[in-house]
Amino acid sequence: MRKTTLLVLVALVTFSSATFSQTSNTDRASVEAAIRGYHEALKSGDTAQLVKLLAVDVVILEGGSRETRDEYLSHHLQRDIEFAKAVPEIRGELSVKVVGDVAWVSSIATRSGTFRGRSINLATAELAVLSKNGSEWTIRSIHWSSRPLKAAH
Secondary structure, eight states, X not given: OHHHHHHHHHHHHHHHXXXXXXXXXXXXXXXXXXXXXXXXXXXXXXXXXXXXXXXXXXXXXXXTEEEOHHHIIIIIHXXXXXXXXXXXXXXXXXXXXXXXXXXXXXXXXXXXXXXXXXXXXXXXXXXXXXXXXXXXXXEEEEEEEEEEOOOOO
């Protein structure tokens, strides 16, 4: 009887671990898709998709300031779209962490090109916090920082 109980417990632990791992991989892929979707929507100017991906209470942090969703959508978003279209980006690997219904994603990238007549050569960093509502992941907070890259000699 003890042997049977032990085997059942081992089977349950193995099954629940496999299920947890599968759920985590699914969530990780969904989170990654949401962030990639955000950047694709910026590059294509798809404001409807951008609005869908940003939570109603999203907090945008950039350049030492904080914006609400309404503030971002009303003035900052159009400039971000224009910038994303004009200045090519090479994005590094995403680092995705998921804990329950919350995830955070960090990435670094470089951007080089011309924007509004100015030469751009930047290293950028992004940190986004997302939450799951049903099966959808939305961005709750996003923080960007950048620094000039030194010109190659």
